[in-house]
Amino acid sequence: MRWRYLVTLAFFGLTFFAISAKLFYWQVIRAADLSAMGRAQYGNQITITPQRGEIVAADNFPLATNRLSYLVYANPHEIKDIDSTASELSPLLTMDVASISAILHANTDKYWVAITSGVHYDKKQDIENMNIPGIGFEESYTRFYPEASMAAQLLGFVGQDDLGNPKGYSGLEGFYDRQLKGRFGTAVEVKDAMGRPVLSKINDDSGAQDGRSLTLTIDRPIQFLVEQKLKDGIEKFGAASGLVAVMDPKTGNILAMASFPSYDPRDYAKYDDSLYKNPFISNTYEPGSTMKPLIMATAFNENLLTPDSTCPICSEPVKVDDYDIHTWNNEYFPNISMKDVIRHSDNTGMVYVSKVLGEDRLITALNKFGIGSMTGIDLQGEAAVPLRNSWLPIDVATASFGQGISVTPIELLDAFSSLANDGKRMKPHVVSKITTPDGQTISIQPEVLDQPLSPQSAKVMTEILVYTVDKGEASFARLKGYRIAGKTGTASIPVSGHYDPTQTIASFIGYAPADDPKFAMLVIINKPTSSIYGAETAAPVFFDISRDLLTYYGIAPTGDQ
Amino acid sequence: MTSLMIGLILILSLVRISVSTMLTTGGISLSEVNTQIQSYQRENAILREEIYSLASLTSLSEKAEKDGFVESKTAALVISSGSNTVALGQ
Numbered sequence: 001m002r003w004r005y006l007v008t009l010a011f012f013g014l015t016f017f018a019i020s021a022k023l024f025y026w027q028v029i030r031a032a033d034l035s036a037m038g039r040a041q042y043g044n045q046i047t048i049t050p051q052r053g054e055i056v057a058a059d060n061f062p063l064a065t066n067r068l069s070y071l072v073y074a075n076p077h078e079i080k081d082i083d084s085t086a087s088e089l090s091p092l093l094t095m096d097v098a099s100i101s102a103i104l105h106a107n108t109d110k111y112w113v114a115i116t117s118g119v120h121y122d123k124k125q126d127i128e129n130m131n132i133p134g135i136g137f138e139e140s141y142t143r144f145y146p147e148a149s150m151a152a153q154l155l156g157f158v159g160q161d162d163l164g165n166p167k168g169y170s171g172l173e174g175f176y177d178r179q180l181k182g183r184f185g186t187a188v189e190v191k192d193a194m195g196r197p198v199l200s201k202i203n204d205d206s207g208a209q210d211g212r213s214l215t216l217t218i219d220r221p222i223q224f225l226v227e228q229k230l231k232d233g234i235e236k237f238g239a240a241s242g243l244v245a246v247m248d249p250k251t252g253n254i255l256a257m258a259s260f261p262s263y264d265p266r267d268y269a270k271y272d273d274s275l276y277k278n279p280f281i282s283n284t285y286e287p288g289s290t291m292k293p294l295i296m297a298t299a300f301n302e303n304l305l306t307p308d309s310t311c312p313i314c315s316e317p318v319k320v321d322d323y324d325i326h327t328w329n330n331e332y333f334p335n336i337s338m339k340d341v342i343r344h345s346d347n348t349g350m351v352y353v354s355k356v357l358g359e360d361r362l363i364t365a366l367n368k369f370g371i372g373s374m375t376g377i378d379l380q381g382e383a384a385v386p387l388r389n390s391w392l393p394i395d396v397a398t399a400s401f402g403q404g405i406s407v408t409p410i411e412l413l414d415a416f417s418s419l420a421n422d423g424k425r426m427k428p429h430v431v432s433k434i435t436t437p438d439g440q441t442i443s444i445q446p447e448v449l450d451q452p453l454s455p456q457s458a459k460v461m462t463e464i465l466v467y468t469v470d471k472g473e474a475s476f477a478r479l480k481g482y483r484i485a486g487k488t489g490t491a492s493i494p495v496s497g498h499y500d501p502t503q504t505i506a507s508f509i510g511y512a513p514a515d516d517p518k519f520a521m522l523v524i525i526n527k528p529t530s531s532i533y534g535a536e537t538a539a540p541v542f543f544d545i546s547r548d549l550l551t552y553y554g555i556a557p558t559g560d561q
Numbered sequence: 562m563t564s565l566m567i568g569l570i571l572i573l574s575l576v577r578i579s580v581s582t583m584l585t586t587g588g589i590s591l592s593e594v595n596t597q598i599q600s601y602q603r604e605n606a607i608l609r610e611e612i613y614s615l616a617s618l619t620s621l622s623e624k625a626e627k628d629g630f631v632e633s634k635t636a637a638l639v640i641s642s643g644s645n646t647v648a649l650g651q
Contacts, residue, residue: 061617067610068603121607141606146613224618 039188050182051141053211055155055172057220058432064155064173064265067144070124070137071117076108078134085132089115092123118142149264151223153278154257154430156380157265170276172214172430174380179434182211215433217253222246225548226256230523233541234260237506238529243280243409244545249417249511249520251446252426254377281382284406288491289328289345289534290509290522291402293461294415294452296342296353298365301423301457304356307339307464314341314348320397325351328490339464343472345488347401354400359391362399368452369415370425371407375449377428383408402491413522415452416509419461420485420517423453466514474508474539479547481557485517486510486542488534493527503527508538512546518553521545 026034055064072093079085086100093100093116100115107113117140119127124137143158156171165184168177185208226244234242245257259279263271277283299305315334317324327347333340341349354362366372372387385406388395398404407415410428418425427447434442453461465485469478474488489507492499506528511520521542528537614620 062613065609065613066606068606121603139603144610144613146610146617148617148619150619220618224622 046187048185048187048208049140050184050208051210052143052158052166052182053180053213053435055180055214055216057216057218057223059220060215061146061220063145063147063151063216063218063220065144065146066141068121068139069117069142070119070121070139072115072119072124072127073136073138074104074113074115075111075134075136076104076113077111079104080133082108085134088130088132089127089135092127093119143265145265147220147224148266149262150220150227151218151257152262152265153259153276153280154218154379155265157268157276159268170381171278171379172216175378176214176431176434180211180214182437183207183209185209210437212437213435214431215435216430217248217251217255217432218257218430219255221552222549223256223258225552226545227258227260229541229545229548230258231260233523233525233537233544237525237531237537239506239525239537240527241279242526242541243524244521244541245280245409245413246519246521246545246549247413247417247428249420249426249517252414252417252428253432253446254428254430255519257430277381278379280409281377281379282408284383284385284408285505285524286405286491286494287402287407287412288489288505288507289402290412290416290487290489290507291405291407292342292345292350292400293419293465293487294369294371295350295357295362295365295400296338296464297419297453297457297461298361299338299353299357300460301365301453302357302361305338305353307337307460309338310335311338311341311346311349311352313352314346316348318348318351318397320351321392321394323394325397339467342464342487343468345473350400351397354396357400359396362396363387363391365452366399366405368425368450369418370411370449371405371415373411375410375414375428377410378431378444382410384411402489409522409524412509413520414449416522417511417520418450418452419458419465420511420520421458422455423451423458424448425450425452462514465510469510473533473535474543477535477540477543479543479550479557482512482546482550482555483514483558484510484512484543484546485514486539488539490532490534502532504532504534506532506534506537508534508542510542510546512550513555513558518555519549521549 051066054062054066056062072089074085076082082104083097083101086097086104089095089100090097095116103113103115115135119137127135128137145155154171156169156173156175158166158173159169161167166181168174168180173180187208226246230242230244233239241260243259246255247253248255257278257280261275263275268276296305300307311333312335314336315332317326317332319325325347328345331344332348333344333346336344336346336349338349338353340346341353357365366387372384374382374384376382387405395404414425414428425448427449429444429447431444433444436442462485465487466483469475469484469486472488474486478484487509489505489509491505491507492501493503493505494500504527506525507523509520509522511517523538523542523545525534525537525541531537
């Protein structure tokens with residue numbers, strides 16, 4: 001009797017264990033798969049793609065928004081004649097007949113094959129009207145740029161990540177990608193046995209969220225104006241490239257930023273990768289004479305010199321270490337005053353200033369002006385070349401007139417703007433406001449980065465810069481009746497350990513009106529061929545733009561000067 | 562007691578059938594409304610694109626140029642100060 005009891009017990013025990021194991025397998029190990037299969041039986045799971053946030057200019061007009069577009073796909077099993085289908089689609093999709101035909105022939109065993117994406121609504125309608133069997137469409141949103149390539153390098157572009165999802169690269173699209181992209185969601189559309197939709201609560205819980213929108217400080221008319229004038233300038237002076245940025249020195253708001261050559265963000269893949277980066281924040285160069293006012297103002301700020309102090313070493317080239325430092329035109333002015341050192345852009349005078357300042361004060365000043373460090377502008381791709389660790393006397397001397405030291409254009413514009421803002425250096429920024437999909441706004445406030453100068457020193461230097469514009473080398477291009485502070489720059493380009501004597505980076509930096517600046521602007525003309533000097537190339541572009549900006553702001557001339 | 566239970570079961574069954582029917586028809590209505598919303602959204606998106614394209618400075622300047630407008634090289638500025646309006650040219 002006992003063995004029968006044990007066999008029965010073992011039988012039921014093993015059966016119970018087997019059932020438990022199977023239940024564990026289905027309910028724990030395969031739970032997710034079964035759940036998915038169950039959902040598939042009673043409904044469709046749909047991935048909800050968020051709409052990318054818009055990027056709008058200060059006047060709320062979008063510079064980058066989204067538009068309806070379609071992915072065109074085919075079911076090769078339903079296509080009767082592949083070649084005639086390819087011929088019909090070719091003109092509407094602007095694709096070769098051979099390309100479409102090759103896609104279809106290579107996938108005859110499949111039920112779904114993508115032909116092309118980004119097809120405009122009008123073309124989709126045309127194709128739909130042709131009633132071609134086996135051709136279908138998937139709706140989506142793609143980036144649309146109403147102002148075409150305006151501010152392309154500032155905006156960046158939208159490509160794809162490793163999973164094929166939209167991802168922003170470079171500029172604003174790159175820097176604010178997490179804000180702009182939103183969040184993907186999934187929803188289940190529940191259906192009954194007849195395939196009819198059933199009212200379901202699950203639809204409300206997709207988790208999808210559209211991206212946040214950015215409102216820029218960019219003033220669209222100014223951006224448009226700057227791009228037109230810069231293009232004209234590059235063409236007129238036969239230059240290789242050019243850059244301009246306009247900034248409000250009191251807030252750090254970037255009002256316009258343009259560079260050419262540029263690219264079209266709609267067809268970014270057709271352009272060379274090197275054009276994607278924004279040279280105004282990514283390229284470094286030796287700023288040349290545009291640096292002089294910063295060093296001179298520091299000497300005033302330290303009470304070491306005044307505008308009327310004279311230079312005792314400026315009657316001939318100055319010897320520093322084994323080098324002779326000349327003026328740009330080999331003209332020398334014995335006992336030249338400091339204000340005329342700036343007016344004549346006298347290198348020997350600046351060497352004297354650097355000697356009076358000394359290495360420590362000069363380096364401290366450069367740091368306070370933000371030279372050698374990134375400004376923190378809200379754009380992807382900003383670069384900076386740190387200041388050298390050890391300084392020789394020749395390095396101190398050349399840094400005073402902007403050679404042997406590298407800056408990005410944004411670094412220089414930001415530093416120079418402190419002269420127009422009572423000595424305070426602001427953090428440059430492009431976005432003024434972030435708006436969430438539910439309408440909440442996050443404002444970005446102006447931020448003071450440092451105060452390299454006292455208001456008094458900034459004012460003194462402003463007067464010298466107005467004097468320089470009115471009486472200096474670029475005075476022929478100045479706007480009569482306006483007090484504009486500015487300085488030319490003609491920087492040599494270092495090539496293989498020496499400076500190229502035939503090519504320069506010509507620039508002009510300044511602000512207006514000098515007494516209550518509305519804008520600060522840096523114009524860079526790279527390798528001009530009609531003249532190598534900033535006074536003859538960048539300065540006319542600067543004043544041409546300034547004239548229109550002053551009119552735009554409704555600022556009247558203050559008298560005929 | 563038994564007839565009461567059968568009655569209750571019948572009533573609950575009828576309630577269930579009617580609720581299910583309502584849900585099904587509600588689902589169809591919701592689906593129709595969703596389709597209509599999508600259609601309006603599509604229409605709005607197309608119109609918005611058209612408006613932005615027509616209102617862009619790039620498009621306006623091209624049209625202005627085509628119509629013969631040229632940039633004035635002598636900027637004129639009109640300033641209103643109190644009751645005096647002054648026109649300046651340079």
